[in-house]
Amino acid sequence: MEFMRQGRHMITVQQLTKRFGAQTAVDALSFEVPAGQIVGFLGPNGAGKSTTLKMLTGMLEPSAGTATVCGFDLRRDILEVKRHVGFVPESGAVFESLTGLEYLEMVAALYALPEEAARARIRQFIAFFDLSFETLTDKLLGAYSKGMRRKVVITAALLHNPPVVFFDEPLDGLDANAAVGFKALIQTLAQEGKTIVYSSHILDVVERVCDRVIIIDKGRMLVDGAPEKLVAEHNSGTLERLFTELTGGTELERRAQDFARTFRS
Amino acid sequence: MNPAASPPPTTAAAPPGRVLRRLFLTLFLRGRSARGLQKEGAPKSVGQKLALTLVFYALFGLFALGFRHQPVLALSVYLHLMTFLFLGMFVAASAGEVLFNKEEGDILLHRPVTPRALLWAKIGVLVQVSLWLAGAFNLGGLWAGIGASDGGWWFPVAHAISTTLEALFCTGCVVLVYQLCLRWFGRERLDGLMTTAQVIVTVAVVAGSQLLSQVMTGQLGEVLKLSAHSWWIGLLPPAWFAGFDDAFAGSGTGSSWLLASLALVATAAVLWLAFGKLARNYATGLQTLSEALPARPRPAGRRWVDVLVKAPPLRWWLRDPVARAAFLLSVAYLVRDRDVKLRVYPGVAPMLVFPVMFLVMSRTGGHGSASSFQVAVASAYLGLIPLLGLNLLQYSQQWQAADLFRSAPIPGPAPLCHGARRAVLCVLTLPMLVLYGLLAWVLTNDRSQLVLVLPGIISLPVYAMIPSLGGRAVPLSMPTEEAKSAKRGLTMVGVLFIAMVLSGLASWAWAGGWFWWFIAAETVLVAAAYVALHVALATARWAPME
Structure with missing residues (x-):
């Protein structure tokens, strides 16, 4: 990607603020993330992590400040931002009355992926996550275990091969083996140049996986560094x-x- | 001794049965799917909501005053039939969630309570709420019974007892069916079977109550020709309980005593089977409910809906991949999801029942302009099917999953609204139109009048666009708690008013001999309105999340 080759920052956040009525959830947050970096985004409950991630994925409109993702302005080029990011939300919500395959095909359609290419990618993820294709085609997501559902959500976030990925508590529900595999996956993705923002409460994982850590509280940045x-x-x-x-x-x-x-x- | 090592004192604690009943009653009244809602979105007052429901039931029950000079049997059959319908609908709709909640095993089965205590507490709550509803509905009937031709002051006592028996019978029947289904078909098919059964019962109750009220009000002027001696009356469970009233506080004939005995025996048998014999399987049922199931071998071939969308004309109509994805999602939920099915199908059922009633009225109500207006009005209701269907499809228990649409690179909600609209038109509206066409063909005396249905059908595409205005009809994107919106009712009333005016004009044009000119003008207007709405929807942007 041209933008990455130019060595510019994949994410640039300047004075990003979000207010809900009188309450300020994110308060003038500023940071930059270069390509290929894994950033741990930490904070206690209610610190403003999920709100920040929702703004950076184009789901919430900032009250003030600016941000660019892959060079696209969050306010002006919101569609391009969305095209270039993947997001694993903390809720892990899925449409439980669809089978895993139907859900992933629907997600692929939202990103305008050709059907055959989408199927091929889905098969790659199935193999990686050790899911059975029969389970994916025959069982509704409502009957999946929490871990299996999480694997489907992660697959859905990476299906369109985005250069920037936001993970909000991605290990929730994954068993030890899947978690180890996932950690290796994100490190490999970062080596290939993907930018990863990783929000979690499991700090030892963050410490091992992330190149850099940002800790926020009450919407404000506390520290930022390796x-x-x-x-x-x-x-x-x-x-x-x-x-x-x-x-x-x-x-x-x-x-x-x-x-x-x-x-x- | 370390106090932490010994069990906590139990003297002050409430008995587990009472604690569980209070828990299930709270969960029942507040709803279990309120998680994730913002605080201000949650119901303000459970008591207020319940009080309003009871007032509605009590007001509806006042219709029984129309029976005040009729015999006790006729009054009681009406009261018990309506109570049976209301309670049946209520218990069938609630029992699945109350009795076999998937997440409950993890929460409660490792606590020091027996499965029997759990079952009893849940049944207690179902019966308790059933009795509140039945009590409110029968309040007017109690007074009517005192003034009945063979009634008296004993009627309220007898009717209170028979209504309690009926509530127990209804609850017992539903619990029994659930237990048997779980035993015979297993958990995998239970959900599907019970959902289908619930949808059928609820649609039947909604349709039945509409038709029954017509039949009943049509006969209020004369004494109903009901007799406890008729053999067929013994086949109707509500009649058993009406027989109880008649035996103790009415005519007191031998047949009434027989019906009363049937009520007692049937209730006892159902309670024994549901709560005594099969209760032993309850724990197993709850455990199997939360177990992961092995995948079933998939039959060869593709799903019918996949075949449909890949073949013309749907392939052309759904060439936009996002609209196609929304179409498939909507169809999946209309076919599979219990929560959506229980909201959508009973919701749209009256839109088929009313047109059929109008057709019957046009058949019996004479000829000429009155008859042609009734046929035209019937089609006005048909126009509301996509409107109502799309409105109801916006709500889901998995509404948070719809955040996916906002994070996807879609400029606005338009393609999603189009997909949902086309799904509702194909899966809901088209079959109902075909069914209505068949019924109309059979029921109408003068088939030449059936062209009066055309104005309603021509305007259907515009009615179907209305819920999408401003991009509101994104499927499954709103919490179910927000489904009861007064604004939605206002839109419905507005559209119904326009449809009625259209029907009046159509019937006037028919009588005046310029019907086809009217159709041509309507087609042009509808096409213009459709294009305007389409353009307005294309420019719609996502509403703010906060």
Whole structure:
């Protein structure tokens, strides 16, 4: 892709803000992500992670600020943005009355993928995720296990081979083997030049997989940098410790210890 | 001793049965699919909602006052028949979700409660709500019974008992059917079977209540020719309970006592089978419900809908891949999804029942302009089928999955609306039009009048576009809790008014001998309106999510 070859940033976010009435969910967020980077996007519940991802995928309109994805402006070229991104939402919602194959074919049609090409891609993902084609064609998604459903959602996000992929809690429901396979997959995708934004609460996975970490709280950016560098700078030892220190988790730990003590007394 | 190691004290806790009943009643009243809704989208007051429902039932029950001078048997047959229909519809629609909830096994089966306690608590809630509804509906009937020709002050007591028995019987029957289906057909076919059964029962109840009210109001002026001595009356379960009223507070004939005995025996047998004998399988049923199923071997060949969309004329009509995807999605939900089917089919059923009633009226109501107007009005209702169908198809329990449409590179909701509209026209409207055509052919005296249906059919494409205006008819994109919208009712009333005016004009043109000129003018106007609506829809953009 021309844009990637020019070495420009795949995602550029400047003063991005989202307000819901009087409440500010995302407050003047700014960062840039080059091609081939895996960025861990972290924050406690309600920090504004999902809202940011929804804005960057064109699902929510920003209240202020600008953002470009693959050089396309989020406000002016929203269709081009959508064409170039894949998104695994946290909810993992699917149309449960469709079979897995019907769902994926529908997604392929939304991205105008030719039928044969879509089928070929679906088969590749089926093989990768160890899904059976019979299950995909015969069972409705409502009867799938959570892990299988998640695999279908991930497949749906990658089916059109987007250069930028946003994952919101992608490992939720995946078994250990599938999770290991998935982590290897996103690292390979990044090596091939795809840009990945990875939002999760499983911090050790983020620490191992991501080249860079952005931690936000109450819609504002707290830190941005390579995990090892951030941990060293803050003298935290681990990313988890750094996260709890920055987002008030230390106080929660103390309260948990106090609470546990009440059982003993 | 470490207190954390010992079980928590139990003296102050409520008995598990009561806790479970309170839990299921709360879940039932609030709805289980409210998750994901924004707080302000949730029902403001459950009590208010319930009170409104009960008031509606009580008002509807006032029709029974029309029977106040009739014999107790006639009044009771009416009351029990309507109660049976309402309760049947209510229990059939609720039982699946209440009795066999898929996620419930994970939540409750590892708790210290027995499956029997679970079943009893759920049945308790179903019976409790059934009794509230039945009580509200029968309130007017109680007064009517006191004034009945052979009634008296004992009627309210007898009727309260027989209504309670009927509620138990209804609930027991539905539970029994569920248990038997689970036992005989397994979980895999249970959902499909029960959904079909629920849809049939609900459509029958909706259609039946429309027709029954016509029959009943048509006969109010004279004493109904009902007798407890007729052999066939023993075949109707509502008549058994009416016999109970008649035996204790009416004529008290031997036949009434026989019917009353049937009511008692049938209720006892159903309760014993449903709650006693088959309750042992309940835990197994709940467990198998949440188990993953092995894939069934797929029969050779493609699905019928795949074949249809790949062959002309649908191939041409659905050449836009996004519209085709929305078409397939909509058809899948209209054919498979219990929640959508239970909303759409009973919702559109009256649109077929009313035209048929008008046809029957035109057959019995004489000839000339009155008769031709009735035929024309019948077609006005047919025009509402796609409008109503599309409106109802917007709602789904999996509405969050429709976020996919917003993240896909589609400039606006237009192709999705087109796909859904074409699905509703093909799967819902066309079969109903064919059925109506057949019925009209059989029921109409003067078949030359059937051309009066044309104005309604010509305007169908425009009616079908109306729900899509502003890109609102994106299939399955709204939470089911928002399905009860007063605005939607207003649109319906507006369109029905236009359709009625059109019918009046058509029948006037028919009488005046310039019908075909009218058709030509209507065709031109409809074509212009269709193009205008199409253009307006093409420019529609996504509504903000927040």
